[in-house]
Amino acid sequence: MSKRVLVGMSGGVDSAATAYLLHQQGYEVAGATFVLWSGEETEESKCCSVDDVEDARYVCSQLGVPHYVFNYKDLFRRTVVEPFVEGYRQGRTPNPCILCNRHIKFDAFSRRARELGFDYIATGHYARVTRDPESGRYQLRRALYPEKDQSYVLYHLTQEQLSMFLLPLGDYSKEEVRQIARDSGLVVAKKPDSQDICFVPDGDHAAFIGRYTGEAPKQGYFVDQQGTRLGPHKGIARYTVGQRKGLGISLGKTMYVSRISSADQTVTLVEDESLLFRDSLRAEDVSYLSIPPLTAPRGAEIRIRYSQGTAKGEIIPQEDGSVLVQFERPQRAPTPGQAVVFYDGDLVLGGGTISGD
Template sequence: MAESFDTIQQKKIVVAMSGGVDSSVAAALLQRRGAQVEGVFMALAQPDLAEQLQRVRQVADFLKIPLTVVDLAEPFQRLVVDYFSASYFAGKTPNPCVVCNRTIKCGRLLEQVRKNLGAELLATGHYARINGDVTTGYRLLQGVDPQKDQSYFLGLLSQEQLGQLCFPLGGYRKGEVYTLAAEFGLAFGQTPESQDICFLKEQSVAAFLASHSPGQGRPGPMLTLQGEEIGHHAGIHHYTVGQRRGLGLPDATPWYVVELDPARNAVVVGKDADLWQQEVLLSSAHWLSGQAPPLPCVCMVKIRSRHPASQAEISQHDGGGLVKFSQPQRAVTPGQFAVFYQGEVVLGCGEIAK
């Protein structure tokens, strides 16, 4: 959080509320510390919109705070859902939460609450932290709970966004948040975690894509790395790098998806040894400080949100970036994000191209 809890008294802080325990406790914490708290709910045409809005209203009423509903369905569809669908049909495995945080939650929503509600800060229930100021620059830090840290999903944020955001839960562990919920009288108990991809609800990715983009998937060949055709697939959007199940290719040792080739509409398969690589190409590199550090830069890099960070050297490459790991990494997946860390500080990130 850019502002310490000691300096938020009387500040007007609008909390992005989902009806879950995290955003509800974030609102209650800020209220207890003397901030002028209001709630805001993003209407994104979620499958359970009415039910979710009812839960949010109940929490806002309990906390006695105003609640504003902001309709962001159109930009969410265009900037997040369409990106999600197009990525799969282009042979990538996207991360819509990273893009949504940059463009919608900490983008369009942040703009609207500052312009229309006079918010000084937008708070969310993310498990991450912000420190610094406008003079020294803002830094994004990991949350203190390693099992809940969500800094990976915030790697595309800008200095301007970091300076206008507040993450009240970054210094807490999940268990402590449930304890706080009970203290505040918020009736959650140990509720299940919300799904990462909110617009899927109970659907599989394949089922969602079939309804969102009917007719786009085309059958094609399954090829070995040597170009031998050994099977067929129903569409490359059904697969991701590292996938083993559902290939229908019996052999003495398992086959895995090692590449999706949209130019040939092919799923390329290989063995486990073929999934490991030491160099990763990024289509671009984004630095949270606003400028790249001296390159090459040695830091820790995560290639997926739940992937352990590994040491790597980052350098420029053809307008993007090249990540050279100290040790080979398994199942590097185009479309996911490589996020760079120095200690607990997030330096930046880049979308994986290859």
């Protein structure tokens, strides 16, 4: 009897190719599309549109497999949108895609799949799952082609989730996936990839937060390192550590955001970019994925941004469950609210949320 797999389908080419490949491999496939956001607060913000649902449904009809639609709007609002809004209000730069993966695409989705009698879940992420033959522990690894690797946004997965998680795209390049979609006649073969935060398609997260909360941004000031006021700003949600463009103030010289304080609504600017570099950071809400929780320092390759390479460093576990990360060479602007992920070669050790120096 063939194993049953429920594929999370966004209406895009990656998830469609995932369903096709698993169907070809002999799995009993069904597709599931999540309704997460309908843009109630704004006319322009739309996620999981009717077109996306219909594209996923049409691909399933092409493959001759069932298609489900799951309404996760309330859960998405509670676990993704509200922490996103609150993070910016606290002077952080949250990553809503990681929150969505954690709470919706793997936690809620895997539990629903189990309830429906499926053996596995699958998505169109570019990463790989293996199993250590000695310990029996499931492990997450980078995609074979690093330019498309998405392991950074999956560091929070649990052993139970990994045990039922299929990632057929981890061995393919993006162009190979598109070619598979074209060769198999999938209707979404030429559909462009989405780039923006799904519920903020115009990229203006500060304006979204204002619309969502119905509140005007709090008054605050740009200050220099000595605390001297340089001029008013438009609300701390508009800024992130390391930023230099779009500050909205003319100072006659290039300056960089080095610190954001929600306590007094100040944004500290520095002229010397070298002041943004840090030789350490602290991370909270740490997940150990492919290894047991650390009890002693361990060397690792550290990644502090999705679009950035790794840097060598050491992970030092703390008594409260957080970690101190020490870099061999200082890194530019580790940003509170963003993820830090630990690697050993292509193996994802785990990760956490950057909380400060």
